């Protein structure tokens with residue numbers, strides 16, 4: 116068991132550090148450090164433009180998507196090396212995370228199911244941030260119950276014709292491409308009638324409409340499909356095998372999201388180190404210490420669990436569904452931390468103006484963004500189902516639609 | 529980075545597991561819980577034969593010198609089987625105190641006997657009815673004699689020697705006392721298998737452990753190391769309690785279906801699993817810190833202690849819930865895990881104390 120860097124790892128870390136010192140957009144250091152949760156605010160700079168620039172700089176120097184094969188825009192680096200990169204990238208990682216859906220979820224699906232030509236064509240540009248991808252899975256009537264989706268794909272010559280609607284599609288407004296799951300056969304049980312594609316978001320008949328979120332941002336969108344044509348060559352996996360394909364994406368989703376865990380611990384620690392409350396400096400208050408200890412134990416538990424997953428990866432093992440715990444723990448914890456931090460500040464805790472509020476109002480932004488963490492990429496309840504069924508081996512939920520043809524399943528509103 | 533135990537360590541763990549499975553079953557445990565035995569002599573001797581007590585003790589003092597990582601895994605198995613033996617007091621507490629603070633002569637005299645299991649040790653601290661602070665310690669040590677009463681000493685019933693926290697002319701010190709001529713009386717606790725005793729020292733012969741030292745901080749240093757080992761016991765116990773819950777939930781039916789298909793129970797067990805995993809990962813890190821005597825030890829130990837205490841208490845509590853009425857019977861083992869989890873939660877000072885230590889150990893910019 117060893118946690119310190121090996122000689123090679125230390126040298127690699129040093130190399131990254133020097134490169135970042137010389138090449139990172141340091142004019143963004145300040146705004147990135149104080150930027151809220153959710154969409155980032157950069158003092159007048161356009162976040163997407165800055166993110167693309169940083170990704171391009173990294174790609175040109177060979178630091179983008181390190182662990183991908185060289186042919187597809189990466190360096191074939193080991194999992195440990197890419198972890199070291201992530202650690203050293205620090206606040207600038209927030210820029211890179213704007214590509215996480217494409218690089219973390221769409222890319223693994225493309226790597227597994229696209230043709231060699233397609234991989235050569237699309238992956239390097241996805242790695243360099245030149246082209247952005249989104250994930251078109253959820254629909255108004257099917258989120259947790261993804262396999263209940265209704266968007267239709269019908270074969271017409273060498274094309275498929277798509278009609279329907281997706282919703283909650285993060286980043287669709289910035290995306291060149293997307294992976295899309297559709298229903299190709301409504302007469303078989305729901306998991307069997309699905310097929311996966313990737314498509315050009317500029318295709319005729321695609322209509323993207325931003326949705327204003329509860330926290331005021333507009334990160335996600337509705338996407339409408341009106342007779343959109345997709346060539347059969349852009350099908351990922353077999354006809355009717357979309358469910359299996361989607362599992363590749365979803366497993367990587369859990370890894371991608373679980374990989375860079377925000378918990379809110381550093382923010383609350385910084386607050387209570389300074390904040391004065393009735394009993395003195397907050398950090399000296401026993402009730403505060405008790406909560407702080409609990410949150411530290413959780414965040415350190417997540418960090419160490421991630422380290423074990425990386426260690427397993429580096430030995431060639433596949434990290435299992437136990438990685439679902441990352442988002443499950445972090446989501447609720449962020450919400451608790453935000454609530455408690457505001458509580459310590461009395462009514463002033465309600466102030467969301469970053470110019471006035473303590474800690475640039477990051478904790479207030481966390482209060483408003485954290486509910487989404489408990490929903491996106493699998494709700495807390497779905498994650499508990501996964502843990503209890505796939506890790507603990509408990510019986511499946513009773514399903515009212517089991518074995519029923521899709522078009523006979525009862526629907527609500 | 530390599531965040532895993534070696535194959536050798538895991539092999540030893542497996543041997544201990546098999547030994548305990550075959551020799552430390554229901555009957556053995558119940559003979560301590562309900563019979564006259566204060567601990568299982570046969571299990572204790574079996575562990576000695578395998579050299580488990582001496583796992584982390586240097587070979588110069590009669591140990592196996594297999595290191596703390598291996599001892600952590602042994603602790604996990606002992607915790608999983610609720611082994612009714614004085615292992616924790618003797619090895620995590622007495623041995624650690626003597627190794628850290630004792631003189632060369634004391635180490636040579638005591639460690640080989642503790643390593644072989646021939647002698648059982650413990651650490652005697654608590655005197656009053658609250659979480660101990662230095663002022664609570666009124667037992668005195670002067671002119672080679674100990675005087676005072678230690679209210680609750682884990683495995684005090686069978687220990688041959690104790691490291692005792694006592695008041696000396698210049699503050700608190702750790703003192704080494706053979707227990708041949710002291711008065712000891714069994715004291716009932718939430719876990720009757722921990723051999724707890726009240727020990728009265730009346731002009732009992734003793735000697736200072738090592739050179740003159742600050743007893744409270746020497747004890748705290750021992751606690752930090754012991755916390756990691758106890759955390760592995762707690763982890764083992766938590767895991768076993770979750771296994772019991774899952775096993776029962778698959779077999780017990782209500783409303784025409786296995787109770788494990790009810791989402792309320794599935795989610796409860798998912799939460800037990802989450803607590804367990806967090807604790808496990810923190811324990812792994814703490815094991816590394818213990819083995820390497822790393823600067824991070826104080827923080828890593830407190831973190832492992834806090835999350836393993838939480839995990840064991842949660843898993844043992846909700847294991848009873850999953851079992852329904854059966855879980856509240858003396859006959860079923862659920863309460864044994866519940867009892868052990870609540871005793872171990874207190875043995876080095878309670879959760880609040882460790883939460884406080886954790887926060888004190890945080891670096892300034894976390």
Ligand SMILES: Cc1cc2nc3c(=O)[nH]c(=O)nc-3n(C[C@H](O)[C@H](O)[C@H](O)COP(=O)(O)OP(=O)(O)OC[C@H]3O[C@@H](n4cnc5c(N)ncnc54)[C@H](O)[C@@H]3O)c2cc1C
Nearest residue numbers: 250251252253257258259283284285487490491492494496
């Ligand atoms: C910020 C944000 C970004 C997102 N980005 C994307 C994206 O880029 N692409 C994409 O495809 N989707 C995206 N989503 C959608 C997300 O995956 C879904 O919202 C999520 O899966 C939940 O589905 P739903 O909204 O339909 O809620 P529902 O599935 O209707 O759930 C409603 C409630 O019912 C509970 N529930 C449902 N089924 C069960 C069950 N079996 N057992 C117990 N409880 C259950 C849920 O836990 C929840 O509490 C995003 C969502 C958010 C909030």
